[in-house]
Every structure is written in structure tokens, then in C-alpha cells.
Amino acid sequence: MKRVLPALVLICVTALTATACSDPTAGDGGSGGADSGSGARVDPTARLDGVKLTMWTAQNTVNAPRQVIDAFEKATGATVDTQAIPDLYEQNVPTKLASGDKPDLMFWQPSISTLPFVQPRQNLLTLDKEPWVDKLGDTEKSLGVIDGKRYAAIVTSPAMLGVYYNKDVFRKAGITEDRFPRSYAELLKLGHTVKDRTDAAAFYESGGDKWPLQWQMQVQLTDLDRQWWDGLNTNRRKWTDPVVVKAVTTYKDQLLGAGLAQKNYRTGTFTGSADALWNGDAGMVLNVTSFQTQLQAKHSTAEIDRRIGWFPVSNSDATGLYSPDQTNGVVAFRTGDEKRQNAARQFLAFWLDTDYADYIKAMRIPSVQPAVDSPDGLPETSLAQLKALPTANGVFQAKAVVAPDTHLYLADMIYGKKTPLQVAQAIQDQFAQVAKAQAVPGF
Incomplete structure (x- = not known):
């Protein structure tokens, strides 16, 4: 994407x-x-x-x-x-x-x-x-x-955004469904459990391909109400809002800085994330349905059901996101x-x-x-996403009049070129530039 x-x-x-x-x-x-x-x-x-x-x-x-x-x-x-x-x-x-x-x-x-x-x-x-x-x-x-x-x-x-997890890794970490997170803070806590109890990385991050970097930030912005997005779309709110800067900072410090991603997260790839999760080298991957498409291209429904699970999560509840x-x-x-x-x-x-x-x-x-009815033979991960869709939050591409390239600026951050505040400012600058070119009212 x-x-x-x-x-x-x-x-x-x-x-x-x-x-x-x-x-x-x-x-x-x-x-x-x-x-x-x-x-x-x-x-x-x-x-x-x-x-x-x-x-x-x-x-x-x-x-x-x-x-x-x-x-x-x-x-x-x-x-x-x-x-x-x-x-x-x-x-x-x-x-x-x-x-x-x-x-x-x-x-x-x-x-x-x-x-x-x-x-x-x-x-x-x-x-x-x-x-x-x-x-x-x-x-x-x-x-x-x-x-x-x-x-x-x-x-x-x-596409549905949520957490794909390796069932064997979760079993080794003693994680059962009743312990699945109901907030982003609990998701990070779950990551520490995986890191402390297994030899797998908690998360796989794809800094090499860049575009999947947006998802950890996206999940943290789900508490923003319609008025906030309306304000953003009319130039009364900014991407430099403290809530956005906090989301970027949390990703940088509490996930990447806390060692919850694999060691090569700066060069990790989208295809590599599927292989790492499948092999148990990573416990979780936060991504959209195209990740599952990779799995279905290589493995049967029965194989996926045995090895991979999926659950939804937002900033303060267990709701998924649609993209x-x-x-x-x-x-x-x-x-x-x-x-x-x-x-x-x-x-x-x-x-x-x-x-x-x-x-x-x-x-x-x-x-x-x-x-x-959906066709028979879909993986359990697909059925879980279908169940989560009716109550899902929209990602910012579905809420903002312009979808800035957040992943590019997050990539600059993980390469040491931008601070979280500079990431937010770059997002705002691009957002305003495109909105002005489109003559969106207020810009």
C-alpha cells in the first residue's frame, strides 16, 4: 500500500x-x-x-x-x-x-x-x-x-489491519486467547512477554520496504474522534498535534528502542516478515490483509490454521482497523x-x-x-478479519482528505534522520501542500 x-x-x-x-x-x-x-x-x-x-x-x-x-x-x-x-x-x-x-x-x-x-x-x-x-x-x-x-x-x-501471530511462539510464551491485548499498551506488554520467554523477536518491522512502518502509528490514532479528523481536514488541526507526536515517540522508544523488533528492522522486508512469522523467528506482525495473501500463496488453509492466528487491536480496545x-x-x-x-x-x-x-x-x-455467504475453505485468520470488519475503525486514508507518506518520514526516523516531532512536521507539511493543490477549503 x-x-x-x-x-x-x-x-x-x-x-x-x-x-x-x-x-x-x-x-x-x-x-x-x-x-x-x-x-x-x-x-x-x-x-x-x-x-x-x-x-x-x-x-x-x-x-x-x-x-x-x-x-x-x-x-x-x-x-x-x-x-x-x-x-x-x-x-x-x-x-x-x-x-x-x-x-x-x-x-x-x-x-x-x-x-x-x-x-x-x-x-x-x-x-x-x-x-x-x-x-x-x-x-x-x-x-x-x-x-x-x-x-x-x-x-x-x-484490507483489515491487525496482528498476525505465530501460535507456536505464543504457546512457548504461555500466551492464551484470554491474554490477547485490549489496547496498544497491552500489545507492547505482550511483546515483552514474547521477548522474555522465547528466542523469537516480539515484532517484525519492515524498514527496508518502508510502507509497513505506518501501521504501528496508525493503531495508536484510533481514539481520535470525528471532530478531530474534521478539524484536520479543514486546517484547524495539525499532524503536529501532541497525540500524533506521542504515537510516533511511543513507536520509537517503547517498541523499537525497547528491543521488541528483530535486529535488522531497518532493512527488514514485507516478504521477510511472512517468512519470519511462519518460521517462528518473530512472534507477531502488525499488517494488513496483503500479508495474509502472501501466506495463502505459499501454504494451504490447513497449514495456516495450524500455525498462524490473528487478532484485532486499537489504541484503547480490541477493535480492528480497515484500510x-x-x-x-x-x-x-x-x-x-x-x-x-x-x-x-x-x-x-x-x-x-x-x-x-x-x-x-x-x-x-x-x-x-x-x-x-463467504466461500468455504477460508483460513481462520480471514474469518476473524471478516468478523471484525463491521466494528472496525478506518485508517487515516479513510478519514483524511489527503493521505501523506507517513512511512517515508518514519523511515527517516528509524535511520536516525528525523526526531518524532520532525516526522510529524514533515507529515503536516506534505498534507498541507497536497490539500492546497486540491483547493481544499481552509488551505
């Missing part, structure tokens, strides 16, 4: 039109019969012979829609051509859009911090009245909406071709209605629709 916002700022300032940059959702809300604001009913399996749709994906998700595309093409006679956009996806997509290139459909992160970069009101179909909207779970319903209008279909559940990513949302573009726009809406209806149960079974992922 890498962030490339400095590049996006440059794109917004230099590549996109002045009108678009001054208002990320500028444009006419109407698009005739192709806009779901008309309430037109969609038949998911209506014939579309000769219709060709283009769908942009990231390089690592080019095969994600394959099952539903095959089924849709067979049912309707349409053709859906997937085009992988080179990494970094979040940087290159706005560049292509600025050049005038535009797909019919696209994977895109459905968060308030990232969705605006494709100028939804100007570029995307609104999807408020689609029949699948009411089928989504409550958390999924909250995604893909900007200024009260829905611009993204939610096809997968947001939107680009695999969760699919948007449909205003192309000016009403036939293709209606076909794009039909594709989304087919995905989230006719084919949905088959799609999640093929992908081995949890259901975003409470009325549709």
Missing part, C-alpha cells in the same frame, strides 16, 4: 487542467441515460454483442477480474479488455487521464483521500441508485462516496459513448449480482454482501 502523493501533487499542478485541480470533483453531474442518477434499471445479462469495454488495472491485479470477465463475456457477448498500467499505479493513472486517455472501467481506491485524484464528478458515472448498493455491508457502503455521491462499486472488502486499497473499488467512466457507459454499468451489476457468489469463490475472498 505505497503512497505516491508528492508525484500526484505535481501531476495535479502541471498536467491536469486548472479547473480540475482547483476542484477535484468539478464538472457537470449529468450524463443522460447512462448515469444511474436516472434510475434506469440494468439487466445484468442483456446481450451486448459487438460491444468492447476497456478496463485498467494495476500490474498486480490484472488477473483479479478474470473470472467475472469470462462469465460476463459468455453471458452477454461483450468483450472486456484489461490493460495493466505500469507501477506506480496511483501516479500513472492520473497522468494517462490528463493526456486524454480514458478507460470504460478501472480499479481505484475508493477512499476520500485517493478517489478525488481522478476527478470523479467530472470523469465518472454516479452509481447511487444501482441495485447492488443496498446489498453491501455497512463498512463497504461507506466507501466510494464523495460529497454524498457514489462513484465506485465495492467488489472486495477493504481501503485499489482492489476494493471499480469505477466507470463518462466516455461520451452512451452504449459503452450503459454496458459498463451492466458489467458492474453482473459482477455484484449475477456472478458474485462465483467470483468470491474463485478468488477465495470474503463476501462484501451480508446476504451472500
Whole structure:
């Protein structure tokens, strides 16, 4: 989940039109019969012979829609051509859009911090009245909406942030489920138990890849209420708030400084974290669902269930966090071709209605629709995350109008280049820069 916002700022300032940059959702809300604001009913399996749709994906998700595309093409006679956009996806997509290139459909992160970069009101179909909207779970319903209008279909559940643990290490440390932490302070205490009673590191931290460094800070910010985030988003609060500085300081002093991470935490990698947890070299890894994807690529469900567990934790309770990513949302573009726009809406209806149960079974992922059961054979870790999702807190990418590159500044800290206060100031400086470029009120 890498962030490339400095590049996006440059794109917004230099590549996109002045009108678009001054208002990320500028444009006419109407698009005739192709806009779901008309309430037109969609038949998911209506014939579309000769219709060709283009769908942009990231390089690592080019095969994600394959099952539903095959089924849709067979049912309707349409053709859906997937085009992988080179990494970094979040940087290159706005560049292509600025050049005038535009797909019919696209994977895109459905968060308030990232969705605006494709100028939804100007570029995307609104999807408020689609029949699948009411089928989504409550958390999924909250995604893909900007200024009260829905611009993204939610096809997968947001990633869940929580603690993956090695069951053998916990057994050696005498840690049972009744001792699982109900706060971040208790999580650190649990880390000391692992460190003192086993030869494993309490946590594995990935300073080499940098992006996972954000999670220890994120967990500590879950007590901030909606008013705090509203204040941040209107320039009345700052990332230099003492509560943020304290979170960074706690990570630096009470986790890293206390020896709770593996010795090579400055150079540790994301793939290395999965191997270390699996082998029992580390007791815990705090990360999102992509960590589990690594495990499922190498090991069977039975093997994972025997060796790895998962539990949620926030700053002051045992609540998990959800984190939107680009695999969760699919948007449909205003192309000016009403036939293709209606076909794009039909594709989304087919995905989230006719084919949905088959799609999640093929992908081995949890259901975003409470009325549709998740497929059999999911690891217990996946089921635990699904159970925790309805009450989960959103990470700051889901709450802040801009998601700054906190991991880069935390990396500077662990390399000795920044203090916690300097980390917070760097986060604030970038946040304000991007918000100003987007003409967010108050900046």
C-alpha cells in the first residue's frame, strides 16, 4: 500500500487542467441515460454483442477480474479488455487521464483521500441508485462516496489491519486467547512477554520496504474522534498535534528502542516478515490483509490454521482497523459513448449480482454482501478479519482528505534522520501542500 502523493501533487499542478485541480470533483453531474442518477434499471445479462469495454488495472491485479470477465463475456457477448498500467499505479493513472486517455472501467481506491485524484464528478458515472448498493455491508457502503455521491462499486472488502501471530511462539510464551491485548499498551506488554520467554523477536518491522512502518502509528490514532479528523481536514488541526507526536515517540522508544523488533528492522522486508512469522523467528506482525495473501500463496488453509492466528487491536480496545486499497473499488467512466457507459454499468451489476457468489469463490475472498455467504475453505485468520470488519475503525486514508507518506518520514526516523516531532512536521507539511493543490477549503 505505497503512497505516491508528492508525484500526484505535481501531476495535479502541471498536467491536469486548472479547473480540475482547483476542484477535484468539478464538472457537470449529468450524463443522460447512462448515469444511474436516472434510475434506469440494468439487466445484468442483456446481450451486448459487438460491444468492447476497456478496463485498467494495476500490474498486480490484472488477473483479479478474470473470472467475472469470462462469465460476463459468455453471458452477454461483450468483450472486456484489461490493460495493466505500469507501477506506480496511483501516479500513472492520473497522468494517462490528463493526456486524454480514458478507460470504460478501472480499479481505484475508493477512499476520500485517493478517489478525488481522478476527478470523479467530472470523469465518472454516479452509481447511487444501482441495485447492488443496498446489498453491501455497512463498512463497504461507506466507501466510494464523495460529497454524498457514489462513484465506485465495492467488489472486495477493504484490507483489515491487525496482528498476525505465530501460535507456536505464543504457546512457548504461555500466551492464551484470554491474554490477547485490549489496547496498544497491552500489545507492547505482550511483546515483552514474547521477548522474555522465547528466542523469537516480539515484532517484525519492515524498514527496508518502508510502507509497513505506518501501521504501528496508525493503531495508536484510533481514539481520535470525528471532530478531530474534521478539524484536520479543514486546517484547524495539525499532524503536529501532541497525540500524533506521542504515537510516533511511543513507536520509537517503547517498541523499537525497547528491543521488541528483530535486529535488522531497518532493512527488514514485507516478504521477510511472512517468512519470519511462519518460521517462528518473530512472534507477531502488525499488517494488513496483503500479508495474509502472501501466506495463502505459499501454504494451504490447513497449514495456516495450524500455525498462524490473528487478532484485532486499537489504541484503547480490541477493535480492528480497515484500510481501503485499489482492489476494493471499480469505477466507470463518462466516455461520451452512451452504449459503452450503459454496458459498463451492466458489467458492474453482473459482477455484484449475477456472478458474485462465483467470483468470491474463485478468488477465495470474503463476501462484501451480508446476504451472500463467504466461500468455504477460508483460513481462520480471514474469518476473524471478516468478523471484525463491521466494528472496525478506518485508517487515516479513510478519514483524511489527503493521505501523506507517513512511512517515508518514519523511515527517516528509524535511520536516525528525523526526531518524532520532525516526522510529524514533515507529515503536516506534505498534507498541507497536497490539500492546497486540491483547493481544499481552509488551505
